[in-house]
Amino acid sequence: MNYEEAISYIEKVSCSGIMPGLVRIQALLEKTGHPEMDCNVIHVAGTNGKGSVCTYIASILMQAGYKVGRYVSPTLFDYRERIQVNGEWISRKDTAYWMSRVREIDERMQSEGIEGASAFELETVMAFLYFKAMACDFVVLETGMGGRLDATNVVPKPVLSVVTSIGMDHMHFLGNTIEAIAVEKGGIIKEKRPVVIGAGRQKAVDTLIRISLERQSEYAVVRAEDVHMTYADLFGGxxxxxxxxxxxxxxxVGRCQPWNAAIAVKAVELLGKMTATDCPVQLDVLPKDVLSEQVVRKGIASAYWQGRFEVMEKNPSLIIDGAHNPDGVQSLVDSMKAYLSDKPVILVMGVFADKDYRQMLEMVSDCSDTLIAFKPDNPRGLAAEQLKETAEPFFKRTLAAKSQAEALAIARKIGEGNHAIVCFGSLSTMAGWYQLTGRKSSDEEYRQNY
Structure with a gap:
């Protein structure tokens, strides 16, 4: 299989949709020699913030000189973005090679009467194989959805687990209460393995503490109020x-980012307590010997995660944010109130039909009187006219655009250079904003060369 054939194959498998459960991936890992056992895994779950927390943790560890694998979900720009080592995406050649190997084993299992793996399960196994082959010191592993039945939850002894902010999302899979969702996310907490809890809501925190105590796991709680802002600038950090x-x-610059960074700081502090026996894979140098305050500071300062209250243009301000659920939108609202309270704002929104978009619209209406709707280029995308109709009770002016490009063009015309433009609603639209503004993804040069 070449790269194009590998992508075509995984797209075909993706048609089966989300398939929670661990039986299929555990069978596949057994057939591939259990590569997950040969990784020092930092496992991260949460409704919001987990991508940013993973970014901060990986950045600190790289500053300390470690080779760090990272498994990302979802991706913004390119399929290969989901598997990275020290910030570089897996190459097209390696994607084709490892996917071919995983596909061969999966098809052999199906011929033996075993149910075929989902796309996410195949990708997760491919990631473990690649990280092992690359001899990563650590793997920062982000869950796809939930935790307990997520395909990533196959590592029996992670060196550390982290649970970030928990909110109401994916309820048809995870449950209809904060406590139920916390139980699912808390499924990544393992017996006698440390955990950092940054879950936010007290009911979620209490649930995760109970799980930690039941599993005799050392835990540390990081609350938003533990972080004290001293300076903030939209263009300066x-x-x-x-x-x-x-x-x-x-x-x-998102107002939630200092909290996310604090969760990462606490995570590496717990890593600093590790002994050689805590690591499935031997390290040449233990974290306690290299994770100095200077390393932590440099790691936090150099970390960057695209599509999270990101300033694309300065004058007038054009900001994109992947907020796609009520908790994410609350963070967006907090950021808009902090940075944009002195100027009028035009909102541009594209969202999936299975999200709580009505509540999201009501929340952002405090920050603007104008909303432009468009349909994301995705089968799950909500029709622009339907979003416009839902938005009408909350805004003085609502418009429906025929495309993402037209939505931005309308916003620019209406704003006449005097309004800030904030685009949000789905991570799937972030690459589109980059294309429309002529910006490059952080790994685009690497992507073009390999």
């Missing part, structure tokens, strides 16, 4: 204090 760390700096 943020500065904050957290426990003994004073004036930590981050380039990411």
């Amino acid at each position: 943020q500065q904050f204090d957290f426990e003994s760390y004073k004036e930590l700096q981050t380039r990411m």
